[in-house]
Every structure is written in structure tokens, then in C-alpha cells.
Amino acid sequence: MKVFVTGGAGFIGSHLVDKLISQGDIVTVYDNLSSGRKEFLEQHMRNKKFTFIEGDLLDIECVKKNIKNHDVVFHIAANPFVRLGEKQTRLDLEQGAIATYNVLESMRLNGVKKIVFSSSSVVYGETPPISIPETYGPTLPISFYGAGKLAGEGLISAFCGTFGFQAWVFRFANVVGSRGTHGVIVDFIDKLKRNPRELEILGDGKQRKPYLHVSDIVDGMIYGFEHSNEQVNLFNLGCDSNTTVTHIAEMVVEEMGLKDVKFKYTGGKRGWPGDVPRFQLDTTRMKKLGWKPRYTSDEAVRKAIREILDNPITKN
Ligand code: NAD
Numbered sequence: 001m002k003v004f005v006t007g008g009a010g011f012i013g014s015h016l017v018d019k020l021i022s023q024g025d026i027v028t029v030y031d032n033l034s035s036g037r038k039e040f041l042e043q044h045m046r047n048k049k050f051t052f053i054e055g056d057l058l059d060i061e062c063v064k065k066n067i068k069n070h071d072v073v074f075h076i077a078a079n080p081f082v083r084l085g086e087k088q089t090r091l092d093l094e095q096g097a098i099a100t101y102n103v104l105e106s107m108r109l110n111g112v113k114k115i116v117f118s119s120s121s122v123v124y125g126e127t128p129p130i131s132i133p134e135t136y137g138p139t140l141p142i143s144f145y146g147a148g149k150l151a152g153e154g155l156i157s158a159f160c161g162t163f164g165f166q167a168w169v170f171r172f173a174n175v176v177g178s179r180g181t182h183g184v185i186v187d188f189i190d191k192l193k194r195n196p197r198e199l200e201i202l203g204d205g206k207q208r209k210p211y212l213h214v215s216d217i218v219d220g221m222i223y224g225f226e227h228s229n230e231q232v233n234l235f236n237l238g239c240d241s242n243t244t245v246t247h248i249a250e251m252v253v254e255e256m257g258l259k260d261v262k263f264k265y266t267g268g269k270r271g272w273p274g275d276v277p278r279f280q281l282d283t284t285r286m287k288k289l290g291w292k293p294r295y296t297s298d299e300a301v302r303k304a305i306r307e308i309l310d311n312p313i314t315k316n
Contacts, residue, residue: 007077085144096148
């Protein structure tokens with residue numbers, strides 16, 4: 001299979017590329033390196049089955065030229081920083097909605113009709129305290145990042161309905177693991193390296209979310225892609241357990257071998273405006289397909305902390 005991976009130099013994208021290459025697929029990565037790193041793909045640079053293109057998804061001519069002759073597109077690129085929307089209100093419109101449109105339109109003009117999309121649980125917005133199934137609605141995101149993801153899903157569905165595309169949309173829980181360059185674990189480790197006596201925790205620390213290890217996300221995405229065949233295949237990709245932010249802080253402190261660290265909470269129930277403080281994804285659909293994650297939420301967090309501490313910019 002010839003696979004085009006947008007955002008393939010990023011945290012999740014580079015793990016996906018490792019897995020696709022190990023399966024024998026031919027892979028093209030298209031990435032502008034805004035938050036991704038070429039080092040994450042170093043191991044493939046001499047492989048004849050691998051091509052790296054440094055390009056921006058907002059440059060539609062460049063996308064059109066390079067997307068030709070692929071069987072499927074894994075569209076993973078996006079602005080990964082949920083908090084930025086508060087300061088830059090156009091960012092997710094461009095990096096979420098318009099970038100996704102450019103990918104879809106380039107696919108249409110070149111006869112590529114299969115797309116796999118990394119969406120997010122944030123499309124659900126703030127929900128009642130239930131395990132959220134894919135059928136939950138209305139989907140009313142409370143962040144610009146979430147709005148960008150929902151717009152991306154809408155455009156994908158429109159290209160399916162209008163031009164006969166086929167899509168696999170995965171709404172991810174929080175993802176952690178080696179090569180992680182952002183998120184709560186990286187933030188805590190950085191802060192504790194600077195000041196091992198005190199840790200600032202955004203919100204009240206009671207935010208409770210499911211965390212999935214990056215190996216499970218990649219595995220789940222490929223499994224879902226290979227085992228479902230509707231026109232639009234929509235899946236939550238999460239686990240049935242969850243972890244509080246305070247517990248993540250405790251695990252980071254423990255793994256760094258620190259003692260008597262004072263936790264300083266900034267207060268309020270959410271980490272930042274637009275943060276969904278609690279959610280749980282219903283994973284029945286993936287289970288019915290025959291897939292479940294290897295790690296619980298706590299196990300995934302613990303494993304990710306060790307991986308990131310062992311090698312801050314790892315290739316593992
Ligand atoms: P990441 O920043 O490591 O990866 C994003 C990649 O996209 C980077 O390599 C970046 O350079 C590239 N990119 C961004 N804008 C681009 C553009 N305009 N043109 C070309 N390349 C561009 O982030 P990640 O955590 O690996 O996230 C990957 C995907 O998964 C994103 O779509 C993100 O929204 C989604 N997601 C991530 C999480 C998580 O917890 N990490 C949760 C839910 C969804």
C-alpha cells in the first residue's frame with residue numbers, strides 16, 4: 001500500500017510511520033516541521049520505500065503535486081496546542097479546517113479517495129458525566145482546536161457524500177509516550193527540572209481524563225482502518241480507565257526520584273479556557289471490532305514518563 005502521511009514527523013505521526021514501514025508499506029511523509037522533528041524519522045531516510053517532503057499543507061499546489069499516486073492518506077498534521085486558540089483565533093481555522101480542505105481537494109483532483117483522520121474527543125465539548133459514545137450529540141466543542149477538528153470531520157464527510165470518498169475518523173483520548181514534545185507530562189518534567197521543590201499545576205488537579213499510550217493509538221488506528229469498511233467509519237480511540245492530573249504529577253515526581261515537592265495549583269476546575277476537565281470515551285465500537293488497548297490509563301502515563309525521562313527526544 002502507498003501511504004501519504006501528513007504530520008508524519010510529529011509525535012504520533014512518526015510512530016505511525018514506523019509501524020507502516022514495518023508492515024512493508026511505501027510511505028511518503030509530508031510535514032512542515034513546525035512541531036515535528038526530522039530526527040524522529042532518521043531511521044527511514046535511506047529506505048527506498050520512504051520519502052520525506054518538507055512542505056506546508058497551506059500550500060495547496062505543493063500538496064496536489066505530491067499526493068498523486070497514493071492509495072490512502074493518513075491526515076495527522078494539525079496545530080497540536082489546544083491552548084493557543086485563546087491567543088490566536090485563526091490558527092485552528094487554518095491548521096485544522098483549511099489544511100484539511102487542502103488535503104481533501106488535492107486528493108479529489110488526483111483520484112485518491114481514502115482518508116484516515118486523527119480527530120479528538122474535544123469535538124464532544126463539555127458533556128454530562130457519561131461514557132461518551134460516537135453517536136453523542138450535539139457536538140459542541142468549547143475550544144478553537146475542537147472547532148477545527150469538527151470542521152475537519154465535516155469536510156471529510158462532505159467529500160465522502162459528494163465524491164464517493166471513504167473515511168476512517170478516530171476521536172483520540174489524550175495520547176502519551178516517547179517522542180512526546182508537548183502535553184502535561186512534558187510540562188511537569190520541564191518545570192521540575194527547572195525547580196525540583198515546587199510544581200505548578202494548572203487548575204485544581206482534579207481534571208480526570210483517559211490517557212492512551214502512543215503505541216496503542218497507532219495500533220488502534222491501523223486496526224480500525226483494516227477491519228471496517230463503511231463509507232464513513234467513526235471511532236472513539238480511548239481506554240476505559242482514566243487518570244487525574246494530580247496523580248500524573250505524583251507519578252512524575254516519583255519517577256524523577258524527587259521528594260517533598262510542593263504542588264501549587266493555579267485553581268479553577270479547568271487547566272485553561274477551553275479545557276474539558278473530565279471526560280470518558282465509550283470504546284464499545286472498537287471492542288466490537290475486536291480491538292482494545294494494551295495499557296490502562298495509569299500504565300500508559302507511567303510508561304510515557306519513563307520513556308520521556310530516559311530520552312527527552314527519543315527515537316524509541
Ligand atoms: P505533533 O505536533 O507532534 O504532530 C503534528 C505534526 O504536523 C508535526 O510534525 C507538524 O510539524 C506537522 N504540521 C503541523 N502543521 C502543518 C502544516 N500546515 N503543514 C504540514 N505539516 C504540519 O502533534 P501530535 O500530538 O503527534 O498530534 C498528531 C495529531 O493527533 C494531530 O492532528 C492532533 O490534533 C491529534 N491528536 C493528538 C492528541 C494528543 O494527545 N497528542 C489527542 C487528540 C488528537
